[in-house]
Amino acid sequence: MRALTWQGTAKVSVETVPDPKIQEPTDAIVRMTSTAICGSDLHLYNVLGMYIDKGDVLGHEPMGIVEEVGAEVTHIRPGDRVVIPFNISCGHCWMCTRGYFAQCETTQVTDQHKGASLFGFTKLYGQVPGGQAEYLRVPQAQFGPIKVPDGHPDERYLFLSDVLTTSWQAAKFADIAPGSTVAVTGLGPIGQMSARIARHLGAERVIAVDSVPERLAMARRNGIEVIDDGAVDDVPAAILDMTAGRGADSVIEAVGMEAHGSPWQGAAVKAAGLLPDPLARKATETMGIDRMAALRTAFAGVRRAGTVSIIGVYGGNADPFPMMDLFDKGVTLRMGQAHVKRWVDDIMPLLTGDDDPLGVDDLVTHRMPLEDAPRGYEIFEKKQDGCIKVVLKP
Incomplete structure (x- = not known):
């Protein structure tokens, strides 16, 4: 089959790789009909190559048609249309029975001290081949796949794999109360949907921060107030000014390690990526190499006794944290991979x-055949051609 593979920092290519096969009675094989490029894929593309091997298949936002199932898979059958959650969970362990599917004890990557395995996401999370391919082997298919009806294009359901469920968790973790004000940092796909879901869950005002014109325009047409951080000198001050000096009741941080505005940390990210893999892994695991600008905006923009929900992905273990300010303000922090x-x-x-109601049909900006995936990564990473969300069609 054809699949999108990692070949080096900022280099991916579509290659012919072996077709996946049933390996366990809890497996399924799914023929991909749509598979999206996620902002987290850019972390692999640019930053976390020290945890990937050349030829690894990327992608964790897939859906398609069931081709084959193992003997213990009974809730889906060949011909069913399914969405595949990005985290691989069993549904029956201690964590799963409590709804913590991103911490599944059956698929936890214990040798890396990480939670549930993820599709297409490095040795840290199991090195499971991803879904930017013609076919996908789905472990734990007795629980994971989400059967969806016909009647709408793939893009209506595809984002149950990650974007919608991640954004829903981000909003739920933000403790949104009716009539509250929510700020969102970053208007990539997660920020866009988090903002819309915050309004759906009862926020009276949602204020979102970004600098890309197409992202700001998309947010505006979905009823979101925006701050262009390229046009203001002090974003937290702008949030305070819009909230009578108090700050937002909740802030959803939807940027993560891709944040701009941190030149020294940006340089550290690039430097770590150039080291040999063992040294790069050591630097990532022991040094503060994330870009912290978006987090600092969140911490400064939230009101006292407010909540910050962190859904952007971070990678460094020793990043500087303003603990005195957070403690003094009495801020609640909630974060983590989505329990899809x-x-x-x-x-x-x-x-x-x-x-x-969530404006799901207004998110995808580019649809491409799988063979054009390298171009999709390039325009997404460089924010070219108005690119906000790319869906590949294998």
Whole structure:
């Protein structure tokens, strides 16, 4: 089959690789019909190559048609249309029975001290081949795949794999109360959907921060107030000014290690990526190499006794943290990988009707054949051609 493979820092290519096969009775094989490029894929593309091997298949936002199932897979069958959560969870361990699917004890990568395995996401998370391919082997398919109905294009359901469920968790973790004000840092796909979901969950005002014109325009047409951080000198001050000096009740930090505005940490990220893999891994695990600008904006923009929900991905273990300010303000922090299947029942009714209350149909900007995936990565990473979300069609 054809699959998108990592070949080096900022270098991916579509190659012919072996077709996946059933290996366990809990496996399924799914023929991909749509698979998206995620902002987290850019971390692999640019930063975390020390944890990837040349030829690894990327991608963790897939959906398609079931081709084959193992003997213990009974809730789906060949011909079913399914979305595959990005985290691989069993559904029956201690963590899963409590809804913590991103911490599944069956698939935890214990040798790396990490949570549940993820599709297409480095040795840290199991080095499981990803879904930017023609076919995908799905472990723990007795639980993971989400069966979806016909009647809408793939893009209505595809983002249950990550974007919608991740954004829903980000908003739920933000402790949104009716009539509250929520700020969102970053208007990539997660920020866009987090902002819309915050409004859906009762926020009176949602203020989002970005500098890319196309992202700002998309947010505005979905009813979100925006701050262009390229046009203001002090974003937290702007948030305070818009909230009578108090700050936002909740802030959703949806940027992560890709944040701009941290030149020294940006240089550290690039330097770590140029080291030999063993040294690069050591630097990442013991030094503060994340770009912290978006986090600092979140911490400064939230009101006293407010909540910051961190959904952007970070990688460094020793990043500087303003603990005195957070303690003094009494800020609640919540964060973590999305527990995808925990939120599906809440979201699914919003997708199946003819209306589109979350504006899911207004997210994808580029659709490309799988063979054009390297170009998709390039324009997404460089924010070219108005690119906000790329969906590949294997």
